[in-house]
Amino acid sequence: MAVLLALCSTLAAAEEAKGKVDLESLGLSAEAIAEEAKSMKEWIVSYRRQLHQNPELMYELSSTSAIIRAALDEIGVPYKYPIAKEGLVGTIGTGQSPVVALRSDMDALPVLEPLSDDTKDFASKNPGKMHACGHDGHMSMLLGAAKLLKQKEKLIKGTVRIVFQPAEEGGAGGFMMVQEGVLSNPSVERMFGIHLWPWLKTGEIGAKAGPLLAAAGQFELKVIGKGGHAAAGIGVGVIDPIVAATAIVQQLQTVISRNLSPVEEGIVSVTMIHAGSAFNVIPDSVLVAGTIRAFHRDVYVKIEGRVKAIVESIAAAHECRVESVYTTFDDKCLEAEGLPQGFPSGCTYPPTVNDADAWSSVKSMAQGYLGKEKVHEVKGTMGGEDFAYFAEKVPSAFVLLGIGNDEKNTTAGLHSPMFKIDEEALPVGAALHVNMALGALGDLGGLASAKPEL
Ligand SMILES: [Zn+2]
Ligand SMILES: [Zn+2]
Structure with missing residues (x-):
């Protein structure tokens, strides 16, 4: 045991020498972040509903982008705009390495939203367009994460890049964002994305190492x-x-x-x-x-x-x-004149491949605060996802977050006109984003030391 303790302290010293810092040593815990996110549920949900009312397609996202910019202005996060037409990237931290990135897609689908008592207060104002893949939820979760991270900015010795990308639904917006330098200056070292998933129970998460989507x-x-x-x-x-x-x-x-x-x-x-x-x-x-x-x-x-x-x-x-x-x-x-057409017009989306270490770190962190029973190894699915363009360049984890709740009737599949979100999942997603970002920054030496500066 003594040998083991000595070994542990040697390892700890080595980690410290590399600049690794964990959240606990900063007086923060993943649970506390989850609680903070819960307390801002109303704020997150209000943005989700605003975005749900204003669905737009592909790269034509002027209202969507304006809502996000207003939210980032409200919480004091500076951003670069436009990127890939209506995309934008917020910056939290020093602007210097190490950089980790969190991504949300922005576009809706050409789906007619049916009338429903559950959603009538914030139904689509654009007939024939609907957020039927949950990207309204993704944007609101990332805004919630940005708000939380901004409050903790003094702890960040590197940078969290907040990436909002257009045209996920077939326009290769991820590729366009990469082309326009979202992953460089300085280079992103880890990247994370979340997709709401009606086939998992609300608040549970799932992913796997290797190819998750096709x-x-x-x-x-x-x-x-x-x-x-x-x-x-x-x-x-x-x-x-x-x-x-x-x-x-x-x-x-x-x-x-x-x-x-x-x-x-x-x-x-x-x-x-x-x-x-x-x-x-x-x-x-x-x-x-x-x-x-x-x-x-x-x-x-x-x-x-x-x-x-x-x-x-x-x-x-x-x-x-x-x-x-x-x-x-x-x-x-994808490099033809103007904006890329992407799949289905010309390009095959690559598979979305999770880095084994990135997913393993997220998994053990999430098991720690959500409970092992809520964190699943899932099988890959044959859906396509243009987070693939980021994951091809940077070690990444793309995580599925459950919104399935029979009582709330939120189990309809993605892209269905019946698709609905259990909004209880949104603060869970915001906290997961924050925990993934801070966890990766801790591993990369991008958190402030717990020791007082001398
Ligand atoms: Zn979709
Ligand atoms: Zn989607």
């Missing part, structure tokens, strides 16, 4: 035959693209089962087929479109290669030809 891309095929009379034309010049297209759809089902190894995971889903206009006319062409997903880039590329081979060869076997468009991993597709 690489996501799409394909669109025009299978071209030769239209004509559905009876008289057969055998005398008509080439039926419907038979070819349906054969392609059937054969694509073999890619996952026959071309991936049992330990590889991926999806090919055909989600659209459009053809024909009359019962007695063979159409000239058939439109077929769908999505490819995988947790690893190389698996995605393998699936896509098989899809292309099957499409070409089956079409040829039926005397058809194909005009096809596939999204690509090539970042050049």
Whole structure:
């Protein structure tokens, strides 16, 4: 035991020499931060509701951005604006290294919000647009975190960057933010993001090391035959693209089962087929479109290669030809003139991969104050998420935060018009952001020493 104690004190001294400081030594605890966040629930919820009433899409976020800037002005956090059109980055701390970053997305979805007693007081004012993926909650949690961190700024010897990014829902806003330097000057060393998650109970969290969300891309095929009379034309010049297209759809089902190894995971889903206009006319062409997903880039590329081979060869076997468009991993597709179009127009989103150490630190910290039973190792899901563009550059943890509550009817899936947030989760998310940021700063030597300065 004595040897162990000696070893512990040696390790402690080594940590101190590296500048590592934990929250406890500063008289702070993760529990206390969670309590402080709870006490500002009303403030957080009021911003969430304001943002929910003003949903905007992709990069067209002028009202959203204005609300966030007003909140940052209110709490005295300086920020840089605009970045990636309507994105912005707040700074808390010295502006110097070490830098950790917290990220929220800002955009809503083209979904018509149904009337509901639960949300009628703050329903969308923009018909056909709705925060149906919880990004209103994400923004309010990050504002809450910024408010708490600003109150503790004297403890911060480095910097917390507060990142609000546009166009998560298919516009590669994360990529654009990276292009515009959000991760540099000085470089971000750890990054964290939270997504509200109706499939976990309110206030519980989950994530995993490695790929959490998938690489996501799409394909669109025009299978071209030769239209004509559905009876008289057969055998005398008509080439039926419907038979070819349906054969392609059937054969694509073999890619996952026959071309991936049992330990590889991926999806090919055909989600659209459009053809024909009359019962007695063979159409000239058939439109077929769908999505490819995988947790690893190389698996995605393998699936896509098989899809292309099957499409070409089956079409040829039926005397058809194909005009096809596939999204690509090539970042050049995002560097075209103007703002990037991203997925689904051109680019494949990379997988969102959690750094094992970053998630492990968050997990043990969260278990400490939330309780082990509320912190879950989850399986990856095949949804796409452009936090991936940050996580590719910086060791990161992307964490799912539960909002599922049967009594409050908040278990509808993301992107559903029925999607609702249990707002009890919002202060939990704000505290988690703060604890993740301060925990990482502590590890990186970015917290003030508990010892009085001499
Ligand atoms: Zn979404
Ligand atoms: Zn989302």
